[in-house]
Each structure stands twice: as structure tokens, then as C-alpha cells.
Amino acid sequence: MANIARNVLILAAALSGAAFSAPAVAQNEQFIPILSYRTGPYAVNGAPYANGVVDYYNLINERDGGINGVKILFEECETAYATDKGVECYERLKSKGPTGAAFINPLSTGITFALTEKTATDKIPIITMGYGRADSKNGAVFAYNFPLLGTYWSAADIAIQHVAKELGGFDKLKGRKISLLYHDSPYGKEPIPMLQVLAQKYGFEFTPIPVTHPGVEQKSQWLAIRQQRPDYVLVWGWGVMNSTAIKEAAAVAYPREKMIGVWWSGAEPDVTPAGDQATGYKSLMLQHGAGKFPVHADVEKYIYAKGKGSTEPAKIGEVLYNRGMTNAMLGVEAIRKAQEKFGKKPLTGEQVRWGLENLILTAARIKELGFEGMLKPVSISCSDHEGARYGRVQQWDGKGWKVISDWYTADESLIEPLVADVSAKYAAEKKIKPRDCAKET
Amino acid sequence: MIAFGQFLEVLIGGLMSGVLYSLVALGFVLIFKASGVFNYAQGAMVLLAGLALVRALDLLVANGFPLWVAVVLGIGFAAVIMAATAWLIERFVVGPLVNQDALTLFMSTIGVTFVIEGVAEMIFGSDVYPLRLFPTDAWFLFEGLFPGGILVNKLDVWGALIAGILVAGLALFFQRTKTGRALRAVADDHLAAHSVGIPISWIWFVVWLAAGLVALVAATVWGTKLGVQFSITFLALKALPVLIIGGLTSIPGAIVGGLIVGAGEKIAEVYLGPSIGGGIEYWFAYVLALAVLLVRPQGLFGERIIERI
Numbered sequence: 001m002a003n004i005a006r007n008v009l010i011l012a013a014a015l016s017g018a019a020f021s022a023p024a025v026a027q028n029e030q031f032i033p034i035l036s037y038r039t040g041p042y043a044v045n046g047a048p049y050a051n052g053v054v055d056y057y058n059l060i061n062e063r064d065g066g067i068n069g070v071k072i073l074f075e076e077c078e079t080a081y082a083t084d085k086g087v088e089c090y091e092r093l094k095s096k097g098p099t100g101a102a103f104i105n106p107l108s109t110g111i112t113f114a115l116t117e118k119t120a121t122d123k124i125p126i127i128t129m130g131y132g133r134a135d136s137k138n139g140a141v142f143a144y145n146f147p148l149l150g151t152y153w154s155a156a157d158i159a160i161q162h163v164a165k166e167l168g169g170f171d172k173l174k175g176r177k178i179s180l181l182y183h184d185s186p187y188g189k190e191p192i193p194m195l196q197v198l199a200q201k202y203g204f205e206f207t208p209i210p211v212t213h214p215g216v217e218q219k220s221q222w223l224a225i226r227q228q229r230p231d232y233v234l235v236w237g238w239g240v241m242n243s244t245a246i247k248e249a250a251a252v253a254y255p256r257e258k259m260i261g262v263w264w265s266g267a268e269p270d271v272t273p274a275g276d277q278a279t280g281y282k283s284l285m286l287q288h289g290a291g292k293f294p295v296h297a298d299v300e301k302y303i304y305a306k307g308k309g310s311t312e313p314a315k316i317g318e319v320l321y322n323r324g325m326t327n328a329m330l331g332v333e334a335i336r337k338a339q340e341k342f343g344k345k346p347l348t349g350e351q352v353r354w355g356l357e358n359l360i361l362t363a364a365r366i367k368e369l370g371f372e373g374m375l376k377p378v379s380i381s382c383s384d385h386e387g388a389r390y391g392r393v394q395q396w397d398g399k400g401w402k403v404i405s406d407w408y409t410a411d412e413s414l415i416e417p418l419v420a421d422v423s424a425k426y427a428a429e430k431k432i433k434p435r436d437c438a439k440e441t
Numbered sequence: 442m443i444a445f446g447q448f449l450e451v452l453i454g455g456l457m458s459g460v461l462y463s464l465v466a467l468g469f470v471l472i473f474k475a476s477g478v479f480n481y482a483q484g485a486m487v488l489l490a491g492l493a494l495v496r497a498l499d500l501l502v503a504n505g506f507p508l509w510v511a512v513v514l515g516i517g518f519a520a521v522i523m524a525a526t527a528w529l530i531e532r533f534v535v536g537p538l539v540n541q542d543a544l545t546l547f548m549s550t551i552g553v554t555f556v557i558e559g560v561a562e563m564i565f566g567s568d569v570y571p572l573r574l575f576p577t578d579a580w581f582l583f584e585g586l587f588p589g590g591i592l593v594n595k596l597d598v599w600g601a602l603i604a605g606i607l608v609a610g611l612a613l614f615f616q617r618t619k620t621g622r623a624l625r626a627v628a629d630d631h632l633a634a635h636s637v638g639i640p641i642s643w644i645w646f647v648v649w650l651a652a653g654l655v656a657l658v659a660a661t662v663w664g665t666k667l668g669v670q671f672s673i674t675f676l677a678l679k680a681l682p683v684l685i686i687g688g689l690t691s692i693p694g695a696i697v698g699g700l701i702v703g704a705g706e707k708i709a710e711v712y713l714g715p716s717i718g719g720g721i722e723y724w725f726a727y728v729l730a731l732a733v734l735l736v737r738p739q740g741l742f743g744e745r746i747i748e749r750i
Contacts, residue, residue: 210720273668
């Protein structure tokens with residue numbers, strides 16, 4: 001009954017776009033919009049992520065009294081993972097609060113593409129942690145985009161590094177077949193240029209295989225895979241596409257151990273619907289995995305013990321919940337950094353952008369924040385809006401995710417030329433004069 | 442020989458997938474055939490039926506009921522939910538719209554779709570709920586003849602069997618029962634049927650209930666295939682080309698339409714897709730549907746409606 005009541009409240013609020021926190025705008029509040037999707041085909045992945053974000057903002061307010069005394073005012077807007085709704089949410093929320101939106105986090109590469117020019121014009125940073133435009137790593141061109149912790153080009157490189165390791169070395173990649181089963185959207189297409197570069201360098205045969213939204217029907221793709229017999233299948237899916245891919249792989253007897261999902265294809269809702277068939281399936285980790293760390297103890301103490309949690313307590317520590325918390329923490333720390341320069345007051349998006357671009361999280365600071373074990377040090381700069389490019393690989397053992405690799409670092413020598421080339425083309429097309437990062441402070 | 446074996450595999454897989462689309466299409470046909478309403482909410486009804494079944498099943502199993510008892514009770518509970526839904530739709534939506542034009546009734550079912558989706562997720566949750574009523578592994582046939590054999594998924598075979606039984610049952614119902622004939626009369630003309638004493642409210646309740654039960658059957662198969670979740674509502678989009686090809690008023694047409702769509706889209710995706718970028722099966726099904734529309738606007742098995750002025 002309690003679940004039903006909670007669902008009623010969450011859905012009512014999400015559908016109406018109503019605020020979870022107090023809607024009244026006080027002058028000492030920092031407004032942060034949350035573009036989320038708790039309904040629609042991707043809700044199974046969108047909801048736990050949003051729960052992590054909401055719980056972390058509430059934690060900052062409840063435990064710390066805000067960011068240096070500036071309370072976080074946030075509001076959810078339901079996008080249902082649709083680009084048009086995402087743009088609508090952005091337009092509606094960008095000017096809210098005393099200083100407008102501190103930053104925007106659309107949780108959709110499609111929405112990111114649609115908002116990139118708008119956010120630059122409105123001077124509101126767009127944080128795309130682990131997704132978004134890979135070329136936006138180049139902050140000289142994309143001043144307001146922050147694809148923190150890893151782009152899809154970093155992910156593609158890490159996936160191929162892991163395949164090479166399993167095969168016994170990069171030289172063993174030559175002549176192998178690697179397929180990419182991808183969501184036929186800007187998100188799914190994003191790794192293709194990098195995988196083409198990698199295929200050329202290492203001599204493997206690369207085959208992209210699109211799956212139409214939302215991915216409920218994949219029989220033809222998997223029959224094609226059965227015929228082509230690739231050595232590995234990389235999965236760039238979201239929502240129902242991931243679990244369906246695993247089930248179809250099982251149906252054609254393709255070994256799950258040879259499937260490697262991107263970090264958006266490696267959460268609990270991606271494997272549990274497939275039951276035993278998911279055992280052996282692997283995915284990249286955007287550094288963190290599932291599990292509880294010191295910050296979770298605070299969330300339980302300050303939020304859930306007071307009955308203010310946004311999900312069932314058992315779901316605290318799931319992969320996407322942790323990712324939502326990590327994303328929220330990076331945004332909060334960027335505001336904190338910006339406050340060092342602009343004062344402990346509500347800041348504009350432009351000021352928060354400075355905070356993001358100068359954010360350095362050391363191991364000691366990460367420990368202080370309670371994220372030790374979830375995150376490695378992050379250092380963002382004008383020329384590097386990604387800030388870190390580490391990853392690991394986890395494997396589903398039928399009951400939980402197990403980390404099966406050491407840390408990988410994406411190979412910048414391969415990624416950087418592509419970033420420079422594609423971002424330069426974007427700058428030329430949009431008539432953007434790249435900033436001189438040496439002069440940025 | 443290998444290429445022929447692979448083609449056979451794609452063809453059989455496509456035909457089987459098509460039958461699963463037909464399971465959803467049948468619900469559309471039932472309501473259109475019996476009431477002249479194009480029920481946009483059929484996909485949402487599959488979601489509602491699936492959620493009611495799987496949540497009841499999980500609860501009963503968690504409380505120590507043997508699986509078979511839980512399945513029977515779960516199906517019973519879901520059937521009651523679908524009956525309640527049918528009553529509510531008849532009472533508050535289509536009932537008050539008797540004798541309105543088809544477009545008005547169609548628009549009302551769009552509203553019903555969003556209400557069902559929202560309420561179903563609100564009551565039963567929006568996670569993915571695994572349902573395992575049928576085997577999902579595969580047979581590999583003719584392994585001696587073709588290397589690797591020809592893959593046939595057991596779930597697809599179950600789906601085909603169920604669809605066959607449903608079609609036979611529904612055909613008998615429409616042709617041989619008094620209620621079935623009354624349903625057809627109401628579809629032809631609401632007011633005329635009412636004037637000769639056919640109780641329209643009851644008939645519409647029966648037809649929406651029948652469509653709800655067909656949705657429940659579809660949910661058992663598709664829920665096993667995908668897990669019960671919101672994306673099941675997208676099956677309505679897969680059923681549309683099936684309906685266009687088979688005809689909105691023909692139950693066997695839903696099956697034949699499904700077979701054509703399933704086989705056509707899979708063969709197109711596997712053999713044509715790679716040369717033009719892939720991901721073509723969704724729209725290719727509509728290409729097939731358009732081709733049929735141009736030749737037979739009423740579909741291959743649909744009734745040609747002639748209205749005298």
C-alpha cells in the first residue's frame with residue numbers, strides 16, 4: 001500500500017512537472033532543474049537515476065543546510081526520454097530561481113544535441129556525465145558542455161582494450177569480428193566513429209547493427225549475428241533494448257560472456273528481466289558500480305530515516321542510483337568551487353560554468369565526500385571537459401555485478417585527434433571562435 | 442546450402458514473430474469488428490493485463506502458493522481487472538458516445554490509452570517484471586542438413602499455438618453464437634441494432650471484455666518474451682501494419698497479415714538492411730501495408746463497405 005501511495009505521488013508530481021521540494025522561491029536558493037523520466041519506455045532506467053539525484057540534493061540540504069548555506073531548490077520535469085519534451089522542460093525551467101538554472105543535465109544524448117547551441121546562448125552549463133557529444137570534451141569549442149567522467153569514445157576505446165586483454169593482446173584483434181548492437185539514435189550512433197578508428201588501427205572487422213527504438217523486437221538483428229558469428233558484440237542500448245538483447249542472445253545461443261555493454265547497458269534493470277539467461281553478461285563501469293559507500297550511510301541517516309527518501313531503501317546503492325548521486329555530487333561541487341570565486345550566494349549558470357571548468361576533486365576530497373571507492377580523482381579544465389576517462393568491466397553472476405577487471409584508461413592518443421577534428425568542423429560550421437585555453441583562468 | 446538454411450531460418454523466425462504481432466492485432470480486430478471502433482488503447486490494455494497478472498503472480502508465489510495455483514489465480518485476477526476496465530470504458534467512454542462518428546470514438550480511445558497507461562503504472566509499478574510462463578530457449582532443427590541447424594524459438598511456437606486456438610475460438614464465437622451475431626449487428630449500425638432490441642451496453646461490455654482477455658493472452662506471451670513493462674504498449678505500433686494488410690474486420694486476416702509483416706520485415710532487415718544502413722524493419726512493415734492499401738484499401742481479408750446514398 002505504501003508503494004502504491006509513493007507511486008501515486010511520484011507519478012503525479014512527474015506528470016505535472018511539480019516540484020518535489022518547496023516551490024516557493026527564496027532569495028538564498030540555488031535552482032537546479034532535473035530533467036528526468038519516470039514514465040515511458042525508459043522509466044526503468046530513468047527513475048533510479050533520478051532518485052539518486054533527488055536524494056543527494058536533499059542530503060545536501062538536510063545534512064549541510066545547503067551548499068555553504070545556499071539551499072538547493074530543485075524541480076523535476078518529465079521528458080519521457082523524448083527530445084521535444086526535453087527541450088520544452090529546459091525552456092520552462094532555465095530561468096527559474098533567483099539566478100536561473102545552475103546547470104542542466106538532460107540524461108539523453110538526443111536532448112543534449114538539441115540543447116547544445118541553446119545552452120551556450122543562455123550561458124547555462126550542460127552536464128552530460130558518461131553520455132552526450134564526445135567531441136564536446138574540447139572545452140575550447142564547447143564552452144558550456146561537460147561530458148564528465150567519460151565520453152562514448154572513451155567507452156569504445158575501453159571496451160576494445162578489454163576485448164584485447166581477453167584475447168591476449170592487441171595483436172590478437174587482427175582479423176576478429178566485433179559487432180556493435182546499438183540504439184538507433186544519437187546516443188547509439190555516437191561510438192561508431194571511434195570504433196571505426198579502432199578497427200582500422202587494430203585490424204578487426206567492425207559491423208554496426210542498429211536497433212529501432214525502443215528495442216522490443218530484435219529477432220532479425222540476432223539472426224544476423226548468428227549468421228555473422230562475431231567474436232564480440234558490444235551493446236549500446238538503453239531501457240528495454242538491453243534486456244531484450246540478452247534474451248535474444250540466449251535464444252540464438254550467443255555466449256553472454258562475449259557481450260560487453262556500455263555503462264548504460266549495465267544496471268540491474270538490464271539483466272534481471274532476463275533471469276538466468278543474463279549470467280555471464282558483461283558491461284563497462286563508469287568508474288562506479290553497485291554497492292554502498294560512506295555517502296550512502298548519510299543518505300540513510302538524514303533522508304530515509306526521516307521518511308524523505310525517493311525510492312525503496314533496498315534500491316539504495318543500485319548502479320543507476322549511484323550514478324545519479326555521483327552526477328549530483330559533481331554539480332554540487334562545481335557550485336561550491338564557483339562560490340570560492342563569486343561568493344557564497346546563488347550563482348548564475350555562467351558562474352557555475354567557471355566552477356565546473358576549474359573543478360578538481362582529489363582522492364582526499366572524494367573520501368571526504370563519502371565517495372571513496374566509487375570515483376577516482378577528477379580534474380576538469382578548459383581543454384578537457386571530460387575530467388577523467390577511467391573504466392572497469394563488471395560481469396553479472398546471476399545475482400549481482402562482480403568487478404572482473406582492473407582500471408582502464410582510455411587512450412587519449414587515439415581519441416584526441418578525433419575530438420580535435422570533429423570539434424573543429426563543428427566550430428567552423430557554427431562560426432565559433434575557439435577559446436585560447438592557455439589564457440583561461 | 443548454408444545460405445538457403447540461413448534464409449529458411451530468417452523466414453521461419455519472421456513468420457513466428459508475425460504470429461506474435463497477430464496476438465495484439467486480434468484485439469483491435471475484435472473491437473472494430475464488433476463496434477466499429479478503432480481501439481487505439483489495445484497496446485495499453487496488454488500492459489495493464491500483463492502488470493495485473495505478473496504482480497498478482499509475484500505476490501502469491503511470495504506468500505507460498507504453489508506455482509500452478511498462483512498462475513491460475515493470477516490469470517483470474519487479471520481477467521477481473523480486464524472485466525472492470527471493460528465495464529468502466531463502456532460506462533464512461535464509449536457508452537455515452539453511442540452513434541457518434543468513428544473519429545470521435547477513435548479519439549476517445551486515445552484518451553483511454555493514456556489513462557490506462559498512467560493508472561496501470563501507478564497501481565502496479567513501473568519496473569520491469571519478469572514473467573516466465575513459457576520456455577524461451579530454442580530448437581535447432583535439421584542440424585544434419587544445415588550447419589548449425591535452423592533455429593526455432595520455443596516461445597514463438599507457443600505463441601503460434603495460442604494464436605491458432607484463439608482464432609478458432611473467436612471465429613466460432615462470431616459465427617455460431619447469438620452474442621457473436623449480435624456483435625456483428627451492432628458493428629453495422631448502432632442505432633438499428635438498438636431499435637431491434639439488441640442491448641448495446643451489454644454487447645459493448647462483452648466486446649471490450651473479449652478484447653481485454655485477448656490482451657491478457659498476448660501479455661502472457663509478450664511478457665515472457667520481454668518482461669512486463671511499459672514498452673509492451675509499443676506493440677500496438679507493430680500491430681497496425683498487420684491490421685492494414687489483413688483487414689480491420691477479419692480475424693483470419695490478422696493472422697495472415699501478421700505472417701506477411703513478420704516474414705517481410707525480417708527478410709528485409711537481414712538481407713536489405715545492411716546495404717542501406719539497417720534499422721529498416723519498422724518502416725518496411727508500413728511499406729508492405731501501403732502496397733496492400735493501394736491495391737485493396739480494405740485489406741486482404743477486410744469487408745468492402747458500400748454505402749448507398
